Amino acid sequence: MTDTRDAATIEHSLLDLADALDAADPLHAHLDAFADAPGVSAYLDGNSLGRPLKDTPEKLAAFVRDDWGTRLIRSWDEQWMVLPMELGDRIGRVTLGAAEGQTVVADSTSVLIYKLMRAALRHAQETSGTRTELVIESGNFPTDRFMAEGVAAETGMTVRWIEPDPVLGVQISDVVAAISERTALVSLSHVDYRSGALADMPGITTAAHEVGALMMWDLCHSAGVVPMQLDAWGVDMAVGCTYKYLNGGPGSPAFAYLRREHQGVLRQPIQGWWSAADIFAMGPQYAPAGDIRQLLSGTPPITSMLAMQGMLDLIEQASIEAIREKSLSLTDFAVRAYDEMLAPLGVRLLSTRDAALRGSHVTIGHPDFRAVTQRLWSDGIIPDFRYPDGIRLGLSPLSTSYAETLTGVLAVRDALESHDR
Ligand SMILES: Cc1ncc(COP(=O)(O)O)c(C=O)c1O
Structure with a gap:
C-alpha cells in the first residue's frame, strides 16, 4: 500500500509514537542513572562503548582514596x-x-x-x-x-x-x-x-x-x-x-x-x-x-x-528479560523509522526484520554513510560506521530512549538529504 501522507505528517506521527513508547516504558527511569554528555543529543553506540553511570566518578575516586590509597597492598588479601x-x-x-x-x-x-x-x-x-x-x-x-x-x-x-x-x-x-x-x-x-x-x-x-x-x-x-x-x-x-x-x-x-x-x-x-x-x-x-x-x-x-x-x-534490578523486551521494541521502532524516513532515500536495511532474530543493533547501508557519519558525530549524533558503507544504530535498552533513537534516524535523513556528493 502506498503511503500518501506527506513527510511532515509521517515525522509527527513518529515523534508522537516515540513519546508514547517512552511514557509507557517500564525501564524509562533507568535513563537517569547515566552520566550526561553535553552536546550529545543521540548516543547510538552503546553496542561499542556503553555510557558511564552518574556515580562512576565518585566510585572511582573512592577506590583510589580508600581501597588503594588507604588499604594499600592489604586490599589484595581483603578483596582483590x-x-x-x-x-x-x-x-x-x-x-x-x-x-x-x-x-x-x-x-x-x-x-x-x-x-x-x-x-x-x-x-x-x-x-x-x-x-x-x-x-x-x-x-x-x-x-x-x-x-x-x-x-x-x-x-x-x-x-x-x-x-x-x-x-x-x-x-x-x-x-x-x-x-x-x-x-x-x-x-x-x-x-x-x-x-x-x-x-x-x-x-x-x-x-x-x-x-x-x-x-x-x-x-x-x-x-x-x-x-x-x-x-x-x-x-x-x-x-x-x-x-x-x-x-x-x-x-x-x-x-x-x-x-x-x-x-x-x-x-x-x-x-x-x-x-x-x-x-x-x-x-x-x-x-x-x-x-x-x-x-x-x-x-x-x-x-x-x-x-x-x-x-x-x-541490570539485576531491571532484569535481563525486561531489558531484552525493551531491546526488541527499540529495534522494531528503529526499523519502522527506517522504513518511513530512510528507505525512500535509497538506504538499505542490513539487519533482519524479525526482531526475535536480532540482537540490539540495527544496521543500515548507503554509499554516503562514511561522510554522513563524520557530519553526525560533529553534530552530537553518535552512531557508528562499519566498513564498507554501514551505520549501526546501537540501542542499549537501559540508556537509550525511543525519542533518542528517532533523533538519530531523523539526523541521518537530514544529513543524507543535505550531503553534497
Ligand atoms: C564480536 C567481538 N569480538 C571480539 C572483539 C575484540 O575485543 P577486544 O578488542 O576487547 O579484544 C570485539 C570488539 O569490539 C567484538 O565486537
Missing part, C-alpha cells in the same frame, strides 16, 4: 585476589545463565579467545588423532578469525570456513554442512557484529556436540542485552567483553566461561603465576589450578573492573 572470580560469578548469574565457578574476568576478549581456542585444540590433539579442524564463519569479528588462523597454524590444524548470509547470519544448516567427525571446535558469535543477527545458540551447540566437537561462543554483542542459558544449553566455552552493554569503560577486561566439566581437563597456554594451583608457592614447576582460576595469567586489572559493577547492579 578473588575479584576476577567473584565478578565472573556475578556476570554469569545476572546475564549468562551460568552457575558459579565457571566464569572469570581477565585480559581482553582477544586474549581470552586465544586461550580458549588453544586449549580446545590442544585437547583435541591429545585425545583424538582425527579432529583436525576448527570451524568458524567468514563474517565473524576480525579478532576471532585472526586468532583462529593463528591457533590453527600453531597446532597444524585446518580452518574450515562457513559463508553465511550477511543479513541472517549463521544458520544451523550452515554449521551442519561444515562440521564432521574431523571438527575439534566450532567458534561463532552469538550476535553478528555487523548485521546484529542472533544465532541459535542452543540449536548450534547441540549440532556441534552431535559430531563430538566443542562449541565456543563470542558474546561481545549479547552479554547484558540478550538473555542466555549457557549451562542449560550445554555451551563448552564463551568469551565476551564488558565495555559494550556491561558499561565497564574503555578497555575494561573481558570475561570467559568454561564449563565445569572441562576445568582441570582443558589447559590454556599462557600459564602465568595467577593460573597456578598455588599462586604463592613460587615453586620450580608449574601446576595449573584445577578450577576456573586456571584461565588467569598475570595480575588482573582491578581498577578496570570497577565501572561494570554499577551496571551489573542496574
Whole structure:
C-alpha cells in the first residue's frame, strides 16, 4: 500500500509514537542513572562503548582514596585476589545463565579467545588423532578469525570456513554442512557484529556436540542485552567483553566461561603465576589450578573492573528479560523509522526484520554513510560506521530512549538529504 501522507505528517506521527513508547516504558527511569554528555543529543553506540553511570566518578575516586590509597597492598588479601572470580560469578548469574565457578574476568576478549581456542585444540590433539579442524564463519569479528588462523597454524590444524548470509547470519544448516567427525571446535558469535543477527545458540551447540566437537561462543554483542542459558544449553566455552552493554569503560577486561566439566581437563597456554594451583608457592614447576582460576595469567586489572559493577547492579534490578523486551521494541521502532524516513532515500536495511532474530543493533547501508557519519558525530549524533558503507544504530535498552533513537534516524535523513556528493 502506498503511503500518501506527506513527510511532515509521517515525522509527527513518529515523534508522537516515540513519546508514547517512552511514557509507557517500564525501564524509562533507568535513563537517569547515566552520566550526561553535553552536546550529545543521540548516543547510538552503546553496542561499542556503553555510557558511564552518574556515580562512576565518585566510585572511582573512592577506590583510589580508600581501597588503594588507604588499604594499600592489604586490599589484595581483603578483596582483590578473588575479584576476577567473584565478578565472573556475578556476570554469569545476572546475564549468562551460568552457575558459579565457571566464569572469570581477565585480559581482553582477544586474549581470552586465544586461550580458549588453544586449549580446545590442544585437547583435541591429545585425545583424538582425527579432529583436525576448527570451524568458524567468514563474517565473524576480525579478532576471532585472526586468532583462529593463528591457533590453527600453531597446532597444524585446518580452518574450515562457513559463508553465511550477511543479513541472517549463521544458520544451523550452515554449521551442519561444515562440521564432521574431523571438527575439534566450532567458534561463532552469538550476535553478528555487523548485521546484529542472533544465532541459535542452543540449536548450534547441540549440532556441534552431535559430531563430538566443542562449541565456543563470542558474546561481545549479547552479554547484558540478550538473555542466555549457557549451562542449560550445554555451551563448552564463551568469551565476551564488558565495555559494550556491561558499561565497564574503555578497555575494561573481558570475561570467559568454561564449563565445569572441562576445568582441570582443558589447559590454556599462557600459564602465568595467577593460573597456578598455588599462586604463592613460587615453586620450580608449574601446576595449573584445577578450577576456573586456571584461565588467569598475570595480575588482573582491578581498577578496570570497577565501572561494570554499577551496571551489573542496574541490570539485576531491571532484569535481563525486561531489558531484552525493551531491546526488541527499540529495534522494531528503529526499523519502522527506517522504513518511513530512510528507505525512500535509497538506504538499505542490513539487519533482519524479525526482531526475535536480532540482537540490539540495527544496521543500515548507503554509499554516503562514511561522510554522513563524520557530519553526525560533529553534530552530537553518535552512531557508528562499519566498513564498507554501514551505520549501526546501537540501542542499549537501559540508556537509550525511543525519542533518542528517532533523533538519530531523523539526523541521518537530514544529513543524507543535505550531503553534497
Ligand atoms: C564480536 C567481538 N569480538 C571480539 C572483539 C575484540 O575485543 P577486544 O578488542 O576487547 O579484544 C570485539 C570488539 O569490539 C567484538 O565486537
